[in-house]
Amino acid sequence: xxxxxxxxxxxxxxxxxxxxxxxxxxxxxxxxxxxxxxxxxxxxxxxxxxxxxxxxxxxxxxxxxxxxxxxxxxxxxxxxxxxxxxxxxxxxxxxxxxxxxxxxxxxxxxxxxxxxxxxxxxxxxxxxxxxxxxxxxxxxxxxxxxxxxxxxxxxxxxxxxxxxxxxxxxxxxxxxxxxxxxxxxxxxxxxxxxxxxxxxxxxxxxxxxxxxxxxxxxxxxxxxxxxxxxxxxxxxxxxxxxxxxxxxxxxxxxxxxxxxxxxxxxxxxxxxxxxx
Amino acid sequence: xxxxxxxxxxxxxxxxxxxxxxxxxxxxxxxxxxxxxxxxxxxxxxxxxxxxxxxxxxxxxxxxxxxxxxxxxxxxxxxxxxxxxxxxxxxxxxxxxxxxxxxxxxxxxxxxxxxxxxxxxxxxxxxxxxxxxxxxxxxxxxxxxxxxxxxxxxxxxxxxxxxxxxxxxxxxxxxxxxxxxxxxxxxxxxxxxxxxxxxxxxxxxxxxxxxxxxxxxxxxxxxxxxxxxxxxxxxxxxxxxxxxxxxxxxxxxxxxxxxxxxxxxxxxxxxxxxxxxxxxxxxxxxxxxxxxxxxxxxxxxxxxxxxxxxxxxxxxxxxxxxxxxxxxxxxxxxxxxxxxxxxxxxxxxxxxxxxxxxxxxxxxxxxxxxxxxxxxxxxxxxxxxxxxxxxxxxxxxxxxxxxxxxxxxxxxxxxxxxxxxxxxxxxxxxxxxxxxxxxxxxx
Numbered sequence: 001x002x003x004x005x006x007x008x009x010x011x012x013x014x015x016x017x018x019x020x021x022x023x024x025x026x027x028x029x030x031x032x033x034x035x036x037x038x039x040x041x042x043x044x045x046x047x048x049x050x051x052x053x054x055x056x057x058x059x060x061x062x063x064x065x066x067x068x069x070x071x072x073x074x075x076x077x078x079x080x081x082x083x084x085x086x087x088x089x090x091x092x093x094x095x096x097x098x099x100x101x102x103x104x105x106x107x108x109x110x111x112x113x114x115x116x117x118x119x120x121x122x123x124x125x126x127x128x129x130x131x132x133x134x135x136x137x138x139x140x141x142x143x144x145x146x147x148x149x150x151x152x153x154x155x156x157x158x159x160x161x162x163x164x165x166x167x168x169x170x171x172x173x174x175x176x177x178x179x180x181x182x183x184x185x186x187x188x189x190x191x192x193x194x195x196x197x198x199x200x201x202x203x204x205x206x207x208x209x210x211x212x213x214x215x216x217x218x219x220x221x222x223x224x225x226x227x228x229x230x231x232x233x234x235x236x237x238x239x240x241x242x243x244x245x246x247x248x249x250x251x252x253x254x255x256x257x258x259x260x261x262x263x264x265x266x267x268x269x270x271x272x273x274x275x276x
Numbered sequence: 277x278x279x280x281x282x283x284x285x286x287x288x289x290x291x292x293x294x295x296x297x298x299x300x301x302x303x304x305x306x307x308x309x310x311x312x313x314x315x316x317x318x319x320x321x322x323x324x325x326x327x328x329x330x331x332x333x334x335x336x337x338x339x340x341x342x343x344x345x346x347x348x349x350x351x352x353x354x355x356x357x358x359x360x361x362x363x364x365x366x367x368x369x370x371x372x373x374x375x376x377x378x379x380x381x382x383x384x385x386x387x388x389x390x391x392x393x394x395x396x397x398x399x400x401x402x403x404x405x406x407x408x409x410x411x412x413x414x415x416x417x418x419x420x421x422x423x424x425x426x427x428x429x430x431x432x433x434x435x436x437x438x439x440x441x442x443x444x445x446x447x448x449x450x451x452x453x454x455x456x457x458x459x460x461x462x463x464x465x466x467x468x469x470x471x472x473x474x475x476x477x478x479x480x481x482x483x484x485x486x487x488x489x490x491x492x493x494x495x496x497x498x499x500x501x502x503x504x505x506x507x508x509x510x511x512x513x514x515x516x517x518x519x520x521x522x523x524x525x526x527x528x529x530x531x532x533x534x535x536x537x538x539x540x541x542x543x544x545x546x547x548x549x550x551x552x553x554x555x556x557x558x559x560x561x562x563x564x565x566x567x568x569x570x571x572x573x574x575x576x577x578x579x580x581x582x583x584x585x586x587x588x589x590x591x592x593x594x595x596x597x598x599x600x601x602x603x604x605x606x607x608x609x610x611x612x613x614x615x616x617x618x619x620x621x622x623x624x625x626x627x628x629x630x631x632x633x634x635x636x637x638x639x640x641x642x643x644x645x646x647x648x649x650x651x652x653x654x655x656x657x658x659x660x661x662x663x664x665x666x667x668x669x670x671x672x673x674x675x676x677x678x679x680x681x682x683x684x685x686x687x688x689x690x691x692x693x694x695x696x697x698x699x700x701x702x703x704x705x706x707x708x709x710x711x712x713x714x715x716x717x718x719x
Contacts, residue, residue, distance in 0.1 A: 100290060259294075261290050262291075263286070263288045264288065264290065267283075268283060271283055271556070273486045273556060274555050274556045274559045275283075276559050
């Protein structure tokens with residue numbers, strides 16, 4: 001009996017894995033189809049071609065990273081993933097710069113960084129729509145579950161149920177209506193947006209709605225900045241072609257921001273009133 | 277183009293976090309986070325703190341405690357709460373045993389308080405939902421000077437002390453918006469205080485909005501934010517310095533001081549990460565002030581107070597000092613007093629009074645009192661048998677009287693005597709000369 005159950009669950013698990021994998025691949029295929037139809041070449045192929053074009057020469061220590069990237073690509077690692085990985089610290093640096101020098105505030109540093117990657121996947125408009133709807137569902141479900149006086153976690157699980165159903169409808173709808181094309185997104189942007197909405201709800205409970213709004217808005221602004229920077233073709237190409245330069249740049253910038261003791265841009269606005 | 281140079285005097289968030297919070301060791305921060313620990317250390321050092329009635333570590337102690345024996349005038353609060361959350365202030369007993377009235381008149385009973393304690397113990401009000409302990413302590417009676425400023429909560433004074441010198445201070449007034457809490461973040465009002473005189477200067481509501489007026493509940497209209505004199509200012513500064521000397525592991529700290537009606541300044545809590553909005557309501561830069569007191573060796577508390585006063589006095593400081601001097605407290609043998617005979621400025625009678633330190637109570641001439649209409653049924657407090665120095669014994673009425681001496685309002689009880697044959701119709705006894713000096717020889 002036990003063995004049967006084990007096999008059954010194993011089969012079940014495989015089914016779940018299948019379910020996750022298939023849409024992602026389909027997604028790529030669809031995208032390629034579409035891009036080919038419009039006569040454009042995919043970014044992925046272009047990046048790979050770029051790699052081919054660049055002369056690396058012999059290994060001399062300084063070009064270790066470039067060598068490794070080529071090796072990885074040759075072994076089948078997606079260039080897209082490599083670019084995203086390399087750009088993650090860049091976005092994080094940007095977020096910390098915006099925080100310490102400009103004074104924009106979000107939920108820590110990782111949430112804005114990750115949401116930026118999400119935006120890259122869904123597009124900024126699509127991502128905002130997704131977030132807005134998830135937040136709306138979260139708030140409505142909180143309002144509903146508050147009346148039931150449940151424990152916190154069961155209430156959150158119910159919230160997740162509503163979000164799942166809501167997001168499903170949203171994706172289905174958008175494919176019909178042709179909005180922002182979020183019918184093809186993978187599960188990760190949805191998860192990321194759920195986490196952000198959860199942060200909102202938690203801050204609203206612990207501090208105030210005003211603070212929650214401020215932080216969420218700040219997170220979105222930071223992520224949009226990050227997404228825009230990541231989306232620049234030149235940045236992507238350079239990160240792949242000159243990863244060492246990227247590293248040095250990130251380190252230098254972080255050293256500078258990390259030692260910055262001066263005024264933040266938003267503080268100028270705040271302290272202006274205190275000048276006699 | 278913004279002139280960035282003039283922003284250099286402000287303490288920015290980056291600089292606070294990078295430079296000044298480094299002066300606070302982990303040990304110091306641990307003390308500041310736990311109100312109970314702070315209280316213990318400060319009490320040992322002789323700094324005024326609200327006295328502790330009980331501390332509960334678990335729910336059994338809460339149920340075992342005899343709540344009914346509490347008279348009222350107590351506060352139940354979490355030991356590591358933040359932002360003033362979870363504090364229940366009880367004023368007095370209600371009609372039945374085991375029931376009390378809160379500040380807003382609402383009734384709480386033992387069951388309510390037990391439930392509240394349980395919530396505190398379970399960590400509802402602590403920072404990360406961690407288990408907490410409950411403190412039951414004496415309530416601080418709001419100083420009458422501040423009664424008119426707020427209806428909910430108690431105004432307190434936040435003093436920032438660095439290197440044993442008070443560098444900046446503000447009066448924090450809770451508002452309806454802040455829900456009785458005096459944190460600016462939650463919408464309370466902050467009034468900057470001149471360190472030399474203890475007089476308020478500018479005002480800010482919340483973290484950004486500058487205000488010029490604040491509502492006075494007694495006058496039922498808005499009054500200016502500047503010019504409010506914080507009582508016992510010298511004592512407050514002293515308390516703040518003593519506080520830092522007691523917790524020397526906090527080099528840069530914000531101290532929240534409440535003024536008790538009877539007991540004077542009391543330290544409510546210390547803050548290892550004081551906010552920066554204090555610069556707005558003082559319209560002054562904290563950064564510049566901190567740099568100014570850097571490296572000064574403060575010998576004792578009085579030295580610290582003097583330094584703060586001289587270094588950070590506002591420009592009106594001299595004017596106030598001159599005014600204080602003019603209103604001197606030295607009395608000649610004969611002084612002019614103004615007696616209140618009714619409501620308003622018109623109903624005041626000025627007359628000459630003789631200062632007599634040999635008499636305990638002041639006395640007024642019978643005919644004069646009758647003329648002024650002071651012998652009315654309501655005004656006579658009681659009759660008293662007096663023994664005069666000439667050996668005559670008689671019953672004299674004692675009346676309530678309000679008068680001004682050297683600009684100071686004195687409300688007192690005086691006895692009515694026959695002074696028709698004497699030159700001064702009013703005699704000032706030593707009971708009403710509190711705070712004055714009497715000159716023995718005319719120069």
